[in-house]
Amino acid sequence: MSEEIFDVVNERDEVIDRKPRSEVHARGLLHRAIHVLVFNSRGEIFLQKRSMQKDRQPGVWDSSCSGHVDSGENYDETAVRELGEELGLKVSAPLQKLFKIDACAETDAEFVWIYRCESDGPFQLHPDEIETGGWFAPDKVSGWIALRPQDFASAFVLIWKLLLAQGRG
Numbered sequence: 001m002s003e004e005i006f007d008v009v010n011e012r013d014e015v016i017d018r019k020p021r022s023e024v025h026a027r028g029l030l031h032r033a034i035h036v037l038v039f040n041s042r043g044e045i046f047l048q049k050r051s052m053q054k055d056r057q058p059g060v061w062d063s064s065c066s067g068h069v070d071s072g073e074n075y076d077e078t079a080v081r082e083l084g085e086e087l088g089l090k091v092s093a094p095l096q097k098l099f100k101i102d103a104c105a106e107t108d109a110e111f112v113w114i115y116r117c118e119s120d121g122p123f124q125l126h127p128d129e130i131e132t133g134g135w136f137a138p139d140k141v142s143g144w145i146a147l148r149p150q151d152f153a154s155a156f157v158l159i160w161k162l163l164l165a166q167g168r169g
Contacts, residue, residue, distance in 0.1 A: 004068065005070065005071040006019060006068055006069070006071055007071045008024060008029045009031060009032060013030075013102075021068070025055070029109065030111065031069070031109065031110055032068065033078075033111070034067060034069065034082060034112065034113050035062075036063060036064050036082065036116070038089070039116065041120055042135075044138075045064065045135070045136055045138060046087075046134070047061050047062065047063070047133060047134060048065070048086070049061050050130065050131065051129055053128055060153050061152045061156065065079075066153075079095050079115045085129070087124065088124030089117075095115040096115060097114075098116050100113050100114070101158065101162070106157070107158070112159075114159055145160060
């Protein structure tokens with residue numbers, strides 16, 4: 001299997017180069033990613049526990065779905081693709097774009113668009129990507145992050161805080 005190729009971007013999120021995933025991560029180059037927050041009809045959020053096979057932040061809880069934007073792909077296309085790959089979720093309606101985070105240490109040098117959608121599942125979790133997943137009430141997530149932030153991917157902790165600050169959690 002060939003290595004993923006990412007667009008390398010500048011501080012304004014403009015494409016300036018293309019490099020293999022391993023080089024982008026090893027050199028800390030700015031690149032792009034998405035996170036999708038899936039809520040069910042009861043207002044709970046689906047969180048995934050990242051597989052121990054992941055090269056970045058294995059075994060921690062994260063957004064419902066997340067992934068890198070491949071070279072030549074846009075954020076919206078990536079969000080739909082990743083939902084299908086990671087959760088087996090096919091969406092017909094456009095996803096709700098919530099906000100964008102500039103590349104920073106918490107996002108591992110990624111510019112990240114955050115999306116939201118609604119689904120009650122069930123999901124088909126990709127075993128190479130996700131160890132397990134579950135539905136959680138937003139107040140439970142907030143309490144858990146307050147007590148044990150180390151249980152979560154750093155980008156998700158930032159996303160959750162921004163989501164709550166906007167009154168969307």
